[in-house]
Amino acid sequence: MSPRPTLIGSVEHVERLTPHMIRVVLGGKGLESFAPDDFSDSYVKLLFPPTDAPYTAPFDLAEIQDQYPKLQWPAKRTYTVRAWDPSSSQLTIDFVYHGDKGLAGPWAANARPGDLIQLLGPGGAYLPDPDADWHLMVGDDAALPAIAASLERVPSGVTARVFLEVEGPEDEQPLPTDAAAEIVWVHRSAPDSQPGETLVELVRNTEFPDGDVHAFVHGDAGFVKDLRRHLRFERGISRDRMSVSGYWRRGRDEEGWRAVKAEWKAAIDAEEQAAAQT
Numbered sequence: 203m204s205p206r207p208t209l210i211g212s213v214e215h216v217e218r219l220t221p222h223m224i225r226v227v228l229g230g231k232g233l234e235s236f237a238p239d240d241f242s243d244s245y246v247k248l249l250f251p252p253t254d255a256p257y258t259a260p261f262d263l264a265e266i267q268d269q270y271p272k273l274q275w276p277a278k279r280t281y282t283v284r285a286w287d288p289s290s291s292q293l294t295i296d297f298v299y300h301g302d303k304g305l306a307g308p309w310a311a312n313a314r315p316g317d318l319i320q321l322l323g324p325g326g327a328y329l330p331d332p333d334a335d336w337h338l339m340v341g342d343d344a345a346l347p348a349i350a351a352s353l354e355r356v357p358s359g360v361t362a363r364v365f366l367e368v369e370g371p372e373d374e375q376p377l378p379t380d381a382a383a384e385i386v387w388v389h390r391s392a393p394d395s396q397p398g399e400t401l402v403e404l405v406r407n408t409e410f411p412d413g414d415v416h417a418f419v420h421g422d423a424g425f426v427k428d429l430r431r432h433l434r435f436e437r438g439i440s441r442d443r444m445s446v447s448g449y450w451r452r453g454r455d456e457e458g459w460r461a462v463k464a465e466w467k468a469a470i471d472a473e474e475q476a477a478a479q480t
Contacts, residue, residue, distance in 0.1 A: 209322075221370075255276070259320045281295045337415065340364075340366075370390070
């Protein structure tokens with residue numbers, strides 16, 4: 203099966219939201235055919251050619267994959283659609299930035315108006331259930347854009363308990379919502395601390411409201427696994443009332459994580475099946 207057609211975005215605006223979050227607004231005629239879905243965790247896959255690639259955007263992805271060795275194919279990086287404005291064909295993406303580490307963060311830091319980038323998408327799977335009695339949202343800075351977009355879709359006055367981990371207080375940002383939201387920010391206190399440790403502890407010690415909950419737990423695979431286990435077996439939340447995914451894993455880039463993510467998920471599923479039989 204041939205790859206999906208790619209879209210072209212032109213950088214229109216770059217804004218440093220916090221020390222570790224950069225917002226890039228893409229526009230141009232190349233996005234006029236962008237077809238958004240109705241999910242609040244919609245994502246696109248950005249395509250980054252290698253630094254020594256003999257091509258630049260725009261390019262024909264199928265042709266590149268046919269004519270060049272895999273090492274010269276563009277790398278894919280998955281990012282949440284923070285906002286889409288159909289009237290102006292503007293696509294907003296927020297990038298976590300940790301200096302020169304990684305691929306997409308440095309690109310965003312150096313992006314200038316007129317720069318081009320290709321992308322695939324969108325995809326997605328989650329939307330806050332408007333009939334839920336309350337919502338639980340837990341994530342780190344990688345999941346912050348999806349949680350921010352999701353909070354905007356929670357019906358007015360409905361309870362939302364939100365737990366977010368970022369580097370420090372300067373990385374907190376406003377999260378507009380009509381929900382009755384209680385937002386708890388967690389700061390990473392030690393360089394050698396494991397991602398999400400405090401998030402897991404906070405959720406474990408939180409008294410949940412009564413009623414049907416719809417949960418969204420995304421971020422580092424380590425704490426996501428711990429919280430999925432807690433929510434399923436200690437809180438009794440059914441799998442169909444949870445959107446749970448490891449966005450990333452410490453020590454791996456996206457290609458490395460993608461290579462083992464199916465195995466990681468299968469192990470969690472097997473653990474759940476074993477627990478259900480005991």
